[in-house]
Amino acid sequence: MCVTGFGPTDVRVLVVNAGSSSLKVRLLDAADTVLGSHDLPAQDGRFDQRALAGLLAELPPVDAVGHRIVHGGDLFVHGVAIDAKVEEALRGLTDLAPLHQAAGLGALDVVRRLLPHVPAVACFDTAFHAALPPAAATYAVPQQWRERFKVKRYGFHGLSHAYAAGRAAEILGQKASNLRLVVCHLGAGASLAAVQAGVSVDTTMGFTPLDGLVMATRSGAIDPGLVLWMQQHAGLTAAEVSFALEHRSGLFALAGTGDMRQVLQAAAAAEPAASLAVAVYIHRLRAEVAAMAAAMGGCEALVFTGGVGEHAAAIREQAAAGLDFLGVRVDASRNAAAVGCDADVSAAGARVASLVVVAREDLQIAREVRAVLGGRAGPSGP
Numbered sequence: 001m002c003v004t005g006f007g008p009t010d011v012r013v014l015v016v017n018a019g020s021s022s023l024k025v026r027l028l029d030a031a032d033t034v035l036g037s038h039d040l041p042a043q044d045g046r047f048d049q050r051a052l053a054g055l056l057a058e059l060p061p062v063d064a065v066g067h068r069i070v071h072g073g074d075l076f077v078h079g080v081a082i083d084a085k086v087e088e089a090l091r092g093l094t095d096l097a098p099l100h101q102a103a104g105l106g107a108l109d110v111v112r113r114l115l116p117h118v119p120a121v122a123c124f125d126t127a128f129h130a131a132l133p134p135a136a137a138t139y140a141v142p143q144q145w146r147e148r149f150k151v152k153r154y155g156f157h158g159l160s161h162a163y164a165a166g167r168a169a170e171i172l173g174q175k176a177s178n179l180r181l182v183v184c185h186l187g188a189g190a191s192l193a194a195v196q197a198g199v200s201v202d203t204t205m206g207f208t209p210l211d212g213l214v215m216a217t218r219s220g221a222i223d224p225g226l227v228l229w230m231q232q233h234a235g236l237t238a239a240e241v242s243f244a245l246e247h248r249s250g251l252f253a254l255a256g257t258g259d260m261r262q263v264l265q266a267a268a269a270a271e272p273a274a275s276l277a278v279a280v281y282i283h284r285l286r287a288e289v290a291a292m293a294a295a296m297g298g299c300e301a302l303v304f305t306g307g308v309g310e311h312a313a314a315i316r317e318q319a320a321a322g323l324d325f326l327g328v329r330v331d332a333s334r335n336a337a338a339v340g341c342d343a344d345v346s347a348a349g350a351r352v353a354s355l356v357v358v359a360r361e362d363l364q365i366a367r368e369v370r371a372v373l374g375g376r377a378g379p380s381g382p
Contacts (some may be wrong), residue, residue, distance in 0.1 A: 011063040011373070013366040014056075014115075018068065018107035020099050023047045026058050027364040033062055034362075044099065049110050065120040066369035067108050068159060068361065070100035070209075072124035074150055079127070082108070082120045092123065096154075097208065121369040128158030129193070129200045136202045136295065138377050155203035157185040161193040163307040163364035164357040169198075171342060171355055172301060177262035180296040182289050185359070186315065187278035187306035188216040188258060194292035194299075202295035204288050210245060213288060214281045216258030221284075251277050258310045260315070282315070286322040293326055301353040302328050310358055311339060320354060328353030 012035070017024040020042065036059045056062075056376040067082070073093045082084055087108070094101040105374070112120065137153045138146070143153045161183045168183070169176040176198035183193045190213040194202040204212030204221075222245075225377045230236045236244075252258040253268060254277035266274030293299045304316050313335050320330045329347035330351045335354075338345050343356045 009087065011370055012060070013071045013369045014059070014062045014065045014111075014118075015362040015365045016065060016067050016107050016111055017041070017361060017365070018047075018103040018376060019120060020044055021101055023052065023103075024362075025055060027062065028362060028366045032363055032366065042103065044103075046106065052110060053114055057109075062115060062118050064369050064373055065111055065115060065118050066365040067104060067111070067120060067122050068125065068365060069108075069122045070125045070156065071097040071154070072122075072126045072130075073097050073154075076122065076124050077127050077130035079121050079123045079372045082122050084098045086122065096312055100209070103112075119373055121372045123157045123365045123368045125156045126154045128162045129153075129155030129203050131199055131201075132203070133201060139207070152205055153203070153206040155191070155193070155200065156209045157189065157191045157193070158200070159361045159364045160185045160305060161195065161200065161203075163360050165193075165195040165198060167299055167342060167357045167360075168250045168303045168355050171344060171357070172353060174300075179301065179303045180293075180299040181255070181301050181303055182299050183305065184285070184289065184294040184305045184309050184319075185306045185361075186213075186285075186304065186309035186312075189218065190215045190220075190306065190308070192288050192292050194295040195367050202292055204292075214284050216248045216260070217247050217250045217252045219245045219253075251281065254280060260312055264312060264314055278315075279319070282318045282322070285315075285319050289323060290326065299326070299352055301355055302326075303355045303357055305357045305359045307359075310356055313338065314356070316345065316356070323352075328354060 003143065012030060013028050015026040023040040023042050025038045026034055029035050038055045039049055051159055069090060071093050073096060075089055090105060095147065132153060132155065139151055139153065141151060156374040164183045165181050166176060168181055169179055180196040181195040183195055185191050189209055191203060191205040192213065193200050193326045210218050212220050227241055233237065250258060251260065251263055255263045255274045257263060263274050263277050267278045289302065304310065308315055317330055317335055320328045327350060331347040334343065338356045342358055344353060345356055346354045
């Protein structure tokens with residue numbers, strides 16, 4: 001059963017979501033209706049600037065711009081209006097997420113030239129996890145690493161986790177303050193968050209977006225000794241190991257493709273490599289869901305979002321099949337019917353609700369922009 005409804009907001013916001021392989025542009029009006037939606041291909045964060053200029057020229061006037069920035073470090077724990085000082089600080093954080101940070105800052109440069117008089121706000125993927133308790137955020141590594149290099153668990157996908165948690169509370173008709181949620185952002189990149197009373201208290205990604213779940217081309221969590229062994233005994237350089245773990249691991253390494261749709265099709269045809277890939281993916285997913293629930297002493301709902309979370313009913317079903325001990329059970333027909341919409345797919349009598357939430361980082365960014373600017377953003381002018 002699909003669930004609809006969302007509340008009103010204030011100003012028109014151009015949302016710019018820059019990734020390594022695409023640039024997503026959305027214009028939301030005062031009621032969060034999408035007035036314009038465009039996706040431009042990108043290569044290592046670089047995109048066709050002329051194409052973006054053409055798209056922006058066709059859109060209605062813009063009151064404010066919201067940029068998705070992957071890493072805020074310890075400096076930025078909520079959205080912030082962008083000025084020269086903020087931009088300098090953002091560039092100083094590039095080493096923490098080189099590819100993703102460069103993409104966001106590149107888009108910021110281009111949009112600022114095209115809309116020079118429109119106020120802009122940086123919204124951070126790490127900010128939602130900034131309040132992680134020390135027990136969850138701290139690595140048991142030398143003190144010098146933690147103090148000098150700011151080594152800790154930062155967490156990512158925070159914009160998606162924040163939106164999904166809020167939307168889940170609406171679907172359940174509950175106050176966020178009363179809920180413990182395990183939010184599963186499952187896409188090419190994937191992470192879980194334990195969200196208690198609207199606050200992230202644990203998450204699976206760590207110092208970098210490489211940690212945690214098995215992903216499309218990323219390994220997820222592995223023994224750090226494996227990295228050292230490959231360097232010391234296989235003669236691989238740090239760059240070679242990094243490339244392999246980021247771009248040649250995950251589903252791609254196990255099944256020959258990072259596309260979950262293709263993996264599931266091959267697994268349904270009993271292809272051994274694909275079947276193993278799904279089994280590994282589900283094993284890690286179940287284990288991490290249980291870990292997130294344990295961090296909160298239980299949960300009231302399991303929330304699926306992201307491309308895989310929204311569209312791969314088989315992944316939701318298989319994950320839930322191993323989580324009955326938590327009280328998770330999905331209804332097969334509801335689960336199969338939940339495609340491209342917010343839905344409650346819980347089985348009757350399940351102690352823990354199972355929900356599907358369409359990922360809307362654009363809405364979360366627009367809200368944060370309005371909160372930062374206080375609804376006083378000016379028009380874009382000619």
